[in-house]
Amino acid sequence: MKVLLTGNEAIARGAYEAGVGVAAGYPGTPSTEILESIVQYPKIYSQWSPNEKVAFEVGVGASIAGSRTLVTMKHVGVNVAADPLLTFSYTGVNGGFVLVSADDPGMHSSQNEQDNRRYGRLAKIPVLEPADSREAKEFVKKAFEISEAFDTPVMLRITTRIAHSQGMVELAEPVPVVKKEYTKNAQKYVMIPAYGRIRHTVVEERTEKLVQYAGETELNVTEIKDRKFGIITSGICYQYVKEAFPQASILKLGMTYPLSQKLVKDFASQVDRVFVVEELEPFLEEAVVTMGLKVDGKRLFSLIGELSAKMVREKINRELGLASFPDEERTREGLPSIPARPPVLCPGCPHRAVFYVLKKLKMVVTGDIGCYTLGALPPLEAMDTTICMGASIGTALGMEKSNPELAKRIVAVIGDSTFFHSGITGLVDMLYNKGKGTVLILDNSTTAMTGHQQHPATGKTLKNEPTAAVNIAGLVKGLGVKRVVEVDPFDLAHLEAIIKEETAAEEVSVIIAKRPCALLEKAASGYMVIDEAKCINCKQCMALGCPAIALRDGRVTINPEICNGCNLCTQVCKVGAIRRAGEDVE
Amino acid sequence: MLNKINLLLVGVGGQGTILASKILAEVALLSGLDVKMSEIHGMAQRGGSVVTHVKMGDEIYSPLVEEGEADIILSFEQLEALRWLSFLKPDGEIITGTQVIEPVPVIMGKAVYPSGIVETIQGRVQKLISLDALAVATECGNAKASNVVLMGVLARRLGFAKEIWLKALENKVPTKFLEINKKAFTQGYELV
Numbered sequence: 001m002k003v004l005l006t007g008n009e010a011i012a013r014g015a016y017e018a019g020v021g022v023a024a025g026y027p028g029t030p031s032t033e034i035l036e037s038i039v040q041y042p043k044i045y046s047q048w049s050p051n052e053k054v055a056f057e058v059g060v061g062a063s064i065a066g067s068r069t070l071v072t073m074k075h076v077g078v079n080v081a082a083d084p085l086l087t088f089s090y091t092g093v094n095g096g097f098v099l100v101s102a103d104d105p106g107m108h109s110s111q112n113e114q115d116n117r118r119y120g121r122l123a124k125i126p127v128l129e130p131a132d133s134r135e136a137k138e139f140v141k142k143a144f145e146i147s148e149a150f151d152t153p154v155m156l157r158i159t160t161r162i163a164h165s166q167g168m169v170e171l172a173e174p175v176p177v178v179k180k181e182y183t184k185n186a187q188k189y190v191m192i193p194a195y196g197r198i199r200h201t202v203v204e205e206r207t208e209k210l211v212q213y214a215g216e217t218e219l220n221v222t223e224i225k226d227r228k229f230g231i232i233t234s235g236i237c238y239q240y241v242k243e244a245f246p247q248a249s250i251l252k253l254g255m256t257y258p259l260s261q262k263l264v265k266d267f268a269s270q271v272d273r274v275f276v277v278e279e280l281e282p283f284l285e286e287a288v289v290t291m292g293l294k295v296d297g298k299r300l301f302s303l304i305g306e307l308s309a310k311m312v313r314e315k316i317n318r319e320l321g322l323a324s325f326p327d328e329e330r331t332r333e334g335l336p337s338i339p340a341r342p343p344v345l346c347p348g349c350p351h352r353a354v355f356y357v358l359k360k361l362k363m364v365v366t367g368d369i370g371c372y373t374l375g376a377l378p379p380l381e382a383m384d385t386t387i388c389m390g391a392s393i394g395t396a397l398g399m400e401k402s403n404p405e406l407a408k409r410i411v412a413v414i415g416d417s418t419f420f421h422s423g424i425t426g427l428v429d430m431l432y433n434k435g436k437g438t439v440l441i442l443d444n445s446t447t448a449m450t451g452h453q454q455h456p457a458t459g460k461t462l463k464n465e466p467t468a469a470v471n472i473a474g475l476v477k478g479l480g481v482k483r484v485v486e487v488d489p490f491d492l493a494h495l496e497a498i499i500k501e502e503t504a505a506e507e508v509s510v511i512i513a514k515r516p517c518a519l520l521e522k523a524a525s526g527y528m529v530i531d532e533a534k535c536i537n538c539k540q541c542m543a544l545g546c547p548a549i550a551l552r553d554g555r556v557t558i559n560p561e562i563c564n565g566c567n568l569c570t571q572v573c574k575v576g577a578i579r580r581a582g583e584d585v586e
Numbered sequence: 587m588l589n590k591i592n593l594l595l596v597g598v599g600g601q602g603t604i605l606a607s608k609i610l611a612e613v614a615l616l617s618g619l620d621v622k623m624s625e626i627h628g629m630a631q632r633g634g635s636v637v638t639h640v641k642m643g644d645e646i647y648s649p650l651v652e653e654g655e656a657d658i659i660l661s662f663e664q665l666e667a668l669r670w671l672s673f674l675k676p677d678g679e680i681i682t683g684t685q686v687i688e689p690v691p692v693i694m695g696k697a698v699y700p701s702g703i704v705e706t707i708q709g710r711v712q713k714l715i716s717l718d719a720l721a722v723a724t725e726c727g728n729a730k731a732s733n734v735v736l737m738g739v740l741a742r743r744l745g746f747a748k749e750i751w752l753k754a755l756e757n758k759v760p761t762k763f764l765e766i767n768k769k770a771f772t773q774g775y776e777l778v
Contacts, residue, residue: 002615003615004608004611004612004615004621004623108626132622132649160626161624161649161650164624164625164626165622165623165624165625165649166608166611166621166622166623166624167621167622167623167646167649168615168620168621236648236649239647239648239649240647240648242647242648243647243648308648308650308652309647309648309650309652310652310653332671332672335668335671335706336668336700336706337697337698337700338665338668338669338700339665339689339691339692339697339698339699340635340689340691340697341598341633341634341635341665341666341669341689341690342634342689342690342691343599343633343634344633344690346633378694378696379694542694542695545690545694547633547690547693549693550688550692550693551693551694551695
């Protein structure tokens with residue numbers, strides 16, 4: 001049966017058909033839907049972990065104990081999981097192990113655009129790159145075969161356009177997989193130096209065998225057509241190349257690490273000149289150049305952002321001195337200026353209150369990764385730094401140590417899911433090294449940015465089964481933080497008083513601002529209205545940056561269609577002109 | 587029918603752009619065509635601009651419709667139709683709902699929502715259909731079905747049998763909204 005699946009759904013299906021027993025990950029765009037989709041296959045045990053390192057380690061254990069195992073994360077998640085990754089390469093697997101790295105060229109929803117194929121080479125593990133949903137499913141199955149045949153973890157590297165594009169996929173039945181027996185083997189799985197040295201030799205021998213395999217596998221396809229030039233490419237770029245040059249000779253690499261010198265040289269010898277088309281890093285280009293071949297790649301194509309069929313067509317045509325036939329473009333000339341439509345904190349978002357107060361108090365705010373990073377944008381503009389998951393707390397401590405003048409003004413802001421991900425160790429550091437900082441945990445009871453996934457404090461698993469809910473205040477107190485206070489961010493005056501008090505304190509404070517995400521739970525019934533007779537049009541309410549509050553013909557108005565009734569605007573109004581619709585005027 | 591059709595569906599987070607694209611891709615699947623659909627989400631719930639690319643034909647490679655390549659742009663909001671205008675082929679067609687959703691910079695008084703958008707587009711494209719899909723959907727009983735009203739209008743232009751569209755709706759729309767969506771679709775289908 002043929003169905004339409006996104007790349008992520010196809011990977012989940014591939015895991016099912018490959019007989020995967022265990023799957024783990026941490027949500028992160030564009031990888032999140034793989035595990036969300038795997039839930040539909042009850043035979044697979046699947047879970048969210050608090051972060052990618054733990055997810056990877058759960059995977060390591062599952063593999064060693066004998067199951068085929070899939071671990072999923074976004075590109076920057078692999079940084080977090082890099083420690084177990086590089087040594088698991090040494091031990092190798094028992095049940096097959098596949099790591100899905102979902103890279104985000106163009107940074108549609110990420111803080112950087114690193115190319116994780118480099119991790120494949122660093123960890124010395126095979127890297128497979130599917131070019132559409134059909135291949136995504138097939139390559140998962142192939143990856144498990146390679147993993148078990150060569151005793152190695154395998155990286156399946158996808159990009160946003162593969163993850164979030166739908167294509168036709170032919171479904172198949174699961175292959176019969178016999179779960180591997182677990183036998184203790186300390187020389188293989190205990191990486192003390194003496195055993196590690198032995199395993200390193202095994203890894204290097206394995207790579208030689210994989211190079212041999214790269215020359216034979218059907219994952220790599222040579223298409224010889226027009227011999228004037230040939231293109232070496234992989235992943236989504238293959239589609240751009242086919243679209244741009246249907247008659248070109250192509251070496252399509254499904255396995256992009258390691259490469260077979262013989263395969264590449266055979267291809268190059270059949271065409272007059274060779275181009276390498278790849279997004280981000282010159283990963284294939286460097287490998288091919290090392291073989292002594294002359295090719296053109298990053299001299300023509302940017303290291304930054306995504307490529308497209310049009311870019312491939314134009315750059316190569318120009319290089320070959322061929323006439324470029326750009327499509328007749330509809331000129332933008334004479335069009336009115338088109339206002340951007342940036343993402344914003346939703347009406348009723350509990351984060352808004354926090355950033356409004358932090359801005360008012362002129363705090364220095366070290367930020368973190370989540371919806372609340374939108375607090376960096378106008379009109380709230382209440383964030384000074386954002387680096388990576390969990391960085392807010394360590395950064396705050398470093399700022400305090402470096403510049404004691406700032407100490408009383410620094411607040412670290414971190415979401416609940418992010419706190420579990422990698423905030424806890426930062427807080428331990430703050431406590432251990434005599435910090436005096438204030439940590440604001442924005443607890444909206446979900447992992448909101450990636451689409452509302454469960455986490456260790458929600459009381460639900462990935463499969464929506466009830467489970468123990470970690471108590472954030474209890475955890476923080478248990479670490480030894482004495483000043484721990486929970487507040488409702490929608491009580492603005494109280495929130496402000498608490499932030500003032502805790503930042504003034506001479507020790508570590510943790511403020512937990514607790515309110516469910518507005519998309520999960522409406523704050524209150526009804527909506528707010530403005531009393532035109534009282535409103536002095538001072539626009540103070542607009543400083544909240546709420547999409548429901550708009551200027552109409554110079555007057556402030558509230559859009560009842562999208563107002564969440566959270567009541568924040570009533571609290572910032574200095575003349576009492578805003579009330580809940582239907583409530584009596586005082 | 588053309589042997590390859592490129593469509594761009596554009597709207598604002600919450601308008602049902604992605605669902606509409608899934609219905610469209612399903613129609614292609616049911617008709618035995620190759621199809622690819624690409625979306626960028628993550629920010630979709632947070633009021634951002636949403637665009638999906640749907641390409642169907644004998645064999646589709648790139649999932650992306652690029653500038654100057656769209657045969658049809660289906661827009662659920664006026665400003666978005668204008669924003670993506672340069673993606674239309676010179677002889678392409680625009681179908682747009684006349685709904686207005688002001689972006690935050692406009693709400694904040696930092697930018698102006700252009701006036702006369704439909705007229706501006708009219709002056710630049712050969713084929714334009716604009717209609718108040720929101721009003722039609724509201725009449726059908728649910729304003730949220732305005733995306734499906736516009737799908738009905740699109741269906742007439744594309745030439746697949748109406749039964750295939752209704753089947754795609756059945757496959758993609760939750761049961762409790764199916765009847766109202768079928769009604770909204772038929773309204774759009776009969777309209778133009």
